[in-house]
Amino acid sequence: MVILNYEQYSEIQQFIHKFRGLSIDCNRKLVKEFPQHSPDMLGSILAREVRQRLKQSHAKISARAEDLLADYARKSKATKSLDVLLKMAISLRIPPLSLCRIILLKKYPSKAKSDITEMIRNPDLIQDSLLGANVGYCIYNENMEGPITDTIRRCIGEEYEMKLKKMARDAGLVFHDEGDLRRTGYDKTPDLKLAIPCLYKGRVVNWIESKASFGDMETHLSYVRDQLISYGNRFGSGIVIYWFGYLDMIADCAENGDCITVVDKFPTPGELEFLTFNIPEACRKELDKLSS
Template sequence: MKLTKAQYEEIAGFISTLKPTRQCMKKLKERFPHLSQSTLLSIFSQEYQKLIKRTHARHHDPDTLEFYYRWYLHDIEADPTVPVLLNLAYEVGFSPALIARMVLERFLQDQDGQPHTKHVLNSMLREPSLIPDAILANQVQQCIINDCCNGPLVDCIKHAIGHEHEVLLREKLMEKNLGFLDEDQLRLKGYDKTPDFILEVPAAVDGQVINWIESKASFGNESSHCMYLQEQFWSYWNRFGPGLVIYWYGFIEELDCNQERGILLKDTFPTDIVTLSS
């Protein structure tokens, strides 16, 4: 689905009034019933990541971290059955998974007298049963499960969704009898930065020639699209010529302004795609 910049800003403005709980998706759907759940979740996640970046330094200040840790110790001693870390995250307006990581890191330092490596922390967050404290392990697990934008569970879901849409795109290309090379095949040929698929024979969409197609299982907003342009799309254009980007969950329509320069945006696989040899 395509949205105007004004429509997107209306959604982003509404998101800024919500606390990052799973119930917020219900409120979003009620406010914008014409948008799919997947599109709303993608937009919410992107806007929430902006908030996390803006407030990251404040929450990771040593004094603030120590305050959070003492908060946890105090409340967990009063009642270890209460979701203390989750409530703490909601109270301060920060990611539950990141709050859990901060407190876990501080706990381990308290236990061993020295910081632990990222590998150890990531392992414990992926598998909380590795945490050497059953109560904290349960608290961390609650945060991971209830964080809809951050954490190892969300990372796995995003990876699976991205792979699912790449498979869908592959199937669409095969249905159209379009020959292609995928990322793995291109890397074997020595390419480092590659789109998802290179067409062996150029095709045309809306009268525009394309040589490659990139799948994005997300909504294309201004900040993410500008980043992709700089880090990926223009590199693809330099190496392989013009191409097509599919934002499966929609994009801001004003961003589709580079067609003449060789980058076309769509929110679904185009039905009118034809090979130049047909």
């Protein structure tokens, strides 16, 4: 089981809050400190905590952009080192590429945000070669954002969507996927919409949503508000799978209503019940003739 109670979740949170250093190093320490939990779960919780910390501190740090740029210029001129920005990010306790973005926006005020994003994707575009090298160094020591991390997350998301479809087919479910639904005009769509509903532990399942992440309360309520409740209103009750586990209290939160069931894995064959049809004997014989 990958369902955490509040005490277990808080213990992991506290470890993250007390850690001083790069997130990529914190991730390694988490795996050693909590071997009973999966690395995927721990990495997902870490990513959420780092995002939350950045949300709280970003405005204050951005307001210091001019001083930070001057500090970088002084240190890099004195040392010619490639890890000046990385060390500054550790001191400020923000993801290295978030600091890179703040520095680049201040150094190149005439550039559009899209241009700055492209510079981070390709540091060779940065005219200041030492600054470009510092940004590149941050990319390879970052696991919260950036081109490498974005690619990894996209691949993981696609992997679990494919896993969901395979498991659904193996279980005998008939479904329409997100692409099918969008082609028919739906805007907000679950990963799978069952063509024929089934029962899971006595509850009707019309749709299944896949989340390759850990389900904490804030994240879950955001998904409920932005996605899941609309699926429930449009298609009826369904299931959301948090593949990397979830905080136990989200399964019973009032916001789920009667339309959202939270699970941490695809239901086993014994947990699913399918509709059965009583076909008159005469009709059955005719069907047998047609199929023979």
